[in-house]
Amino acid sequence: MQTICHLSALLSRQAEKYGNRKAFIYKKFGEETWRSASWFEANRDATRLSAALLKAGLVPQEKIGVFSPNSLEYLYTYHAAWKTRICVVPFYANSSAEQIQFMVNDAHIRIIFAGRQEQYDKAFSLLPVCPCLEKIVVYDDTVCLSPYDKISVRFSEFIRSDDGDTMLAEAEQRLRDADDNDLLGILYTSGTTGITKGVMLSYAQAQAALVANDKPLTLTENDRVLNFLPFAHIFEMAWSLLTITDGAISIILNNPADVLAAMREVRPTCMCAVPRFWEKLYVAVCTQIDTMPKMKQRLFRHALAVGRKHNIEYIGGGKRPPIVLEVEYRLMDSLVFSVIRREIGLDRPNFFPVAGAFVSAEVEEFVHSIGIFMMVGYGLTESFATVSNVQKGKAFTIGSIGHILEGLRVKIGDDNEILLKGPTITQGYYNRPDINTNAFTHDGYFRTGDAGYIKGDELYITERIKDLFKTSNGKYISPQMVEAKLLVDKFIDMVAVIADSRKFVSALIVPAYPMLEAWADEHGLAFASREEMCADENIVRMMMKRIDILQQSLATYEQVKRITLLPRHFSIDRQEMTATLKIRRNVVNEHYKSLIDKMYTD
Numbered sequence: 001m002q003t004i005c006h007l008s009a010l011l012s013r014q015a016e017k018y019g020n021r022k023a024f025i026y027k028k029f030g031e032e033t034w035r036s037a038s039w040f041e042a043n044r045d046a047t048r049l050s051a052a053l054l055k056a057g058l059v060p061q062e063k064i065g066v067f068s069p070n071s072l073e074y075l076y077t078y079h080a081a082w083k084t085r086i087c088v089v090p091f092y093a094n095s096s097a098e099q100i101q102f103m104v105n106d107a108h109i110r111i112i113f114a115g116r117q118e119q120y121d122k123a124f125s126l127l128p129v130c131p132c133l134e135k136i137v138v139y140d141d142t143v144c145l146s147p148y149d150k151i152s153v154r155f156s157e158f159i160r161s162d163d164g165d166t167m168l169a170e171a172e173q174r175l176r177d178a179d180d181n182d183l184l185g186i187l188y189t190s191g192t193t194g195i196t197k198g199v200m201l202s203y204a205q206a207q208a209a210l211v212a213n214d215k216p217l218t219l220t221e222n223d224r225v226l227n228f229l230p231f232a233h234i235f236e237m238a239w240s241l242l243t244i245t246d247g248a249i250s251i252i253l254n255n256p257a258d259v260l261a262a263m264r265e266v267r268p269t270c271m272c273a274v275p276r277f278w279e280k281l282y283v284a285v286c287t288q289i290d291t292m293p294k295m296k297q298r299l300f301r302h303a304l305a306v307g308r309k310h311n312i313e314y315i316g317g318g319k320r321p322p323i324v325l326e327v328e329y330r331l332m333d334s335l336v337f338s339v340i341r342r343e344i345g346l347d348r349p350n351f352f353p354v355a356g357a358f359v360s361a362e363v364e365e366f367v368h369s370i371g372i373f374m375m376v377g378y379g380l381t382e383s384f385a386t387v388s389n390v391q392k393g394k395a396f397t398i399g400s401i402g403h404i405l406e407g408l409r410v411k412i413g414d415d416n417e418i419l420l421k422g423p424t425i426t427q428g429y430y431n432r433p434d435i436n437t438n439a440f441t442h443d444g445y446f447r448t449g450d451a452g453y454i455k456g457d458e459l460y461i462t463e464r465i466k467d468l469f470k471t472s473n474g475k476y477i478s479p480q481m482v483e484a485k486l487l488v489d490k491f492i493d494m495v496a497v498i499a500d501s502r503k504f505v506s507a508l509i510v511p512a513y514p515m516l517e518a519w520a521d522e523h524g525l526a527f528a529s530r531e532e533m534c535a536d537e538n539i540v541r542m543m544m545k546r547i548d549i550l551q552q553s554l555a556t557y558e559q560v561k562r563i564t565l566l567p568r569h570f571s572i573d574r575q576e577m578t579a580t581l582k583i584r585r586n587v588v589n590e591h592y593k594s595l596i597d598k599m600y601t602d
Helices: 007-018 039-055 072-083 097-107 117-125 164-177 203-214 234-245 256-266 275-290 294-315 323-344 361-369 479-486 513-522 530-535 537-550 585-591 593-599
Strands: 022-026 035-038 063-067 087-091 111-114 135-138 152-154 183-188 198-202 224-227 249-252 352-354 374-380 385-389 409-412 417-421 446-455 458-464 492-498 505-511 560-565
Touching: 007 039, 007 072, 007 164, 007 203, 007 234, 022 039, 022 072, 035 039, 039 072, 039 164, 063 072, 063 097, 063 117, 072 087, 072 111, 072 164, 072 249, 087 097, 097 117, 097 198, 111 117, 117 135, 183 234, 198 203, 203 234, 203 385, 224 234, 224 256, 234 249, 234 374, 234 385, 256 323, 275 294, 275 323, 275 352, 275 361, 294 323, 294 361, 361 374, 385 458, 409 446, 458 479, 479 492, 479 505, 479 537, 492 585, 505 513, 505 537, 505 593, 513 530, 513 537, 530 537, 530 560, 537 560, 560 593, 585 593
Parallel strands: 022 249, 063 087, 063 111, 087 183, 111 135, 135 152, 224 249, 352 374, 505 560
Antiparallel strands: 022 035, 183 198, 374 385, 409 417, 417 446, 446 458, 492 505
16 A cells, blocks of 8 residues: 655654565665665665765755665665655756756755766766856765865765765654655656756645555556666655555666666666656567568467457447457467567566657557556656556557646646646746746646647547648648657658758758667678668668658658768757657757758759
């Protein structure tokens, strides 16, 4: 049963409830061995850290920064801050020094908790330009501190307070003073337009979101939840809080690139992810199937058809499958689907939330068909994650973003914009009175900037209004929708659709280089460089043929007519992508202007 209380007391309550039961599974930075911590140990260490924060002189609602990959220490920092009414400002581990500088000065942060060498180096470089920054606490004991560093301390030393008892009375007083309207955090959006805004999140928001999200879920203390998305993102932050309230085991992965190996090692029952994760998994499975003998390929395709009928047409449609279909599905599940799930480490699946971008219908159907409940949803930092999601036990439609969260009011405004009001919605942006007024309608609804519609009891999203392109022929194009169509191809790693004020749609494509190089070898094509390979007419022609097949369901004016293959990935360092891997289209258009213009030269 979910534990409902003010977040400042959550770890304490769970320690009282579960004691020495396992709470967290994790790896220390640089280690290969999984460790574990009990609920009692987690609360003890978070309490020690809260005493250290008090000793450092931090007052209620003062801000601290966390600049690190996921780690157990990261979660302890969140909970220790909340125990003492301190506000946390998380930074993405791949953020640039310039981005961190803005957030530190904007939120007036005195202490940064830095994870590894990269984060420490960037944080230390900020000292001359961030006069408010007084201390850096380093999680990873192997980090080499600068010989000129007089302010940094290692995490293990920082929490080794010799006057914890002295601080206990003050900590208890802060717990008594805890207010639902206090800020628990400020999450700065990465900003695809380059504009960074700090979303204010309160304890009242969090509590409302945790209660509402838990009601339709089948999450229990027996679940094993893998956390691989960054804790700096509202999706993973809120998800980790939810799993803690239900007493589930949290498995913390500090390197998201290791997620596939980790899944096979720890066998999670739940895990939230972005669509790109499932797209890559779909491509990998299909590629493996393509190498099998024809008989096995036919069996797999037949199994998929059975799985789709059983899990989507009947279960997803709210209908009970006929007994004949039920028997055949169980057979296919035993012969085919259970093997696939076991190989990827999902042999005990409960449900898997996915959000953050468009989900291809092809991928969504595949995941459901093989017996994995993909909980497609939609949300924003401003809504404390969830606005809507597909829910077990309710009929759902492929292509929808699910059922609206209980207690949240949603209406469709001008330009079909999705508008929100309710207890989970932010009060606004930190230090930004200039944009707070326009962020809400006259009757208090938050403007999401996303266009959509409601059909029955399900919400649908059509496009991001600000990203909507208009061709020179007056046709509107949703670039994310077109990109989602193309990203299911095994030869495509990244896509940036071009269309705004242009006479037709084109695309910059970053190929999946290993796949493309293997195809070239098979066809006797040799290249001295990736630049040469990407410019080759045979390669471009093959890619265009595959794209034409993928976009058959699009209107003619939405279809990509020309492509340019890029010999390198879009980069966060070059500001072409945000820390959450969303394309900054204005930067891409500027960096690749000559290549884009060439596609429109007759």
